[in-house]
Amino acid sequence: MAPHAPEELTETWRYLVELLSMQRERFMTTAATLGLTPAHAGALRLLGQLDACPMRLLAEGLRCDASNVTAIVDRLEERGLVERRSDGRDRRVKLVIVTEAGRQAQAHLEAALFEPPPALGVLDDDERAQLARLVAKVRGALDAAG
Amino acid sequence: MAPHAPEELTETWRYLVELLSMQRERFMTTAATLGLTPAHAGALRLLGQLDACPMRLLAEGLRCDASNVTAIVDRLEERGLVERRSDGRDRRVKLVIVTEAGRQAQAHLEAALFEPPPALGVLDDDERAQLARLVAKVRGALDAAG
C-alpha cells in the first residue's frame, strides 16, 4: 500500500467517481421508466440472484426491516413482476418468484447498471486490454483484502 | 463509438461499479459519523463550492423543493456547521455561510468521496500513469459529448 495517495491518482479517481455517478443516474432513470422507485428496483435486482427467495432473506439483502418487504413485494406483485408462492416444507414462509415480465425488467436494470457507458468506446483494443488488466489487478488486491 | 461493448469491457466496467459502491458506503458511513443524513451531507458538500449560497440556489443544486431547504439548513445551523446571513442588496434572500466547523466536516466528506481506495495502492508508478492516461482519454470524450 502506498503511504498516501499521489495527487495524480486522486485526480484519476475523481474522474472515475464522476463517471460512475452518471451510471447511478442512468439506473434511477431506467427504474423510473419501469414505474419503480429505487427501492423497488433494488429489490427486483436482488431477486435476480435467487430462483425462489423467502421474504425474510429479501429483507436481509435489502438491509431493511422485514415489515417493509411486505409492501415492496405487494407493489411488485401488482405490477405482475413477481408472485408469492407458499413453501411446501415450511408453511410459514412465502417464496417470491420472478415472473417473465419481471425477468425483462431485471434485464433492463442490469444493463443500466453494468453496461459500459458510451464514453468508453473511445478506447481502442489495446487500451481496453490495458484498462482490463489494471482493473483486474486492483480487484485482485480487493479480494485479497476481503 | 464501438457498435456494441465487448465482453471484456463489460467485465471491467462491472468491477469498477462494484468499487464505486464501496465508495458510496464510505461516504454514508462518514456522514453518519458526523451525525448527518446523506441529504444533509450532500447539502454541506454542495456548499463547499460557493462562499455564500442563497437558499434558492441550494435547492436547485440539491434538486429538491425550496421548502425542504429550510429544514435542512435549520439542522446544519443547529450543529454549528453553517450560518444564515442576510444579503445586503436583496433583503428577501438569505445566504448560507459555512462555518469553520463546517469546513472541517466538508473536508471529511470530500475525502470519503474522492480519496482513492486503498486497493488502488497495488498499482506501481507505470500502471498509475497508464490508468491516468486512459481515464483522461475517456473523460475527454465525455466532455466532448456534453
Next chain:
DNA sequence: TATTGTTATACTCTATAACTATA
C-alpha cells in the same frame, strides 16, 4: 405582479411493536 423564504399539509419510505399462523 413576481420572487424569496417559510409554514401547513399530505404522501412516501423506513423502523418498532404487536399480532397470526405456523414450527
Next chain:
DNA sequence: TATAGTTATAGAGTATAACAATA
C-alpha cells in the same frame, strides 16, 4: 418458546399550496 409474514403506527424525507416580506 421461537420464527415468518403481516398489520398498526410513528418518525423522517420530500412535494404542493398558501402566506409574509420584499422587489
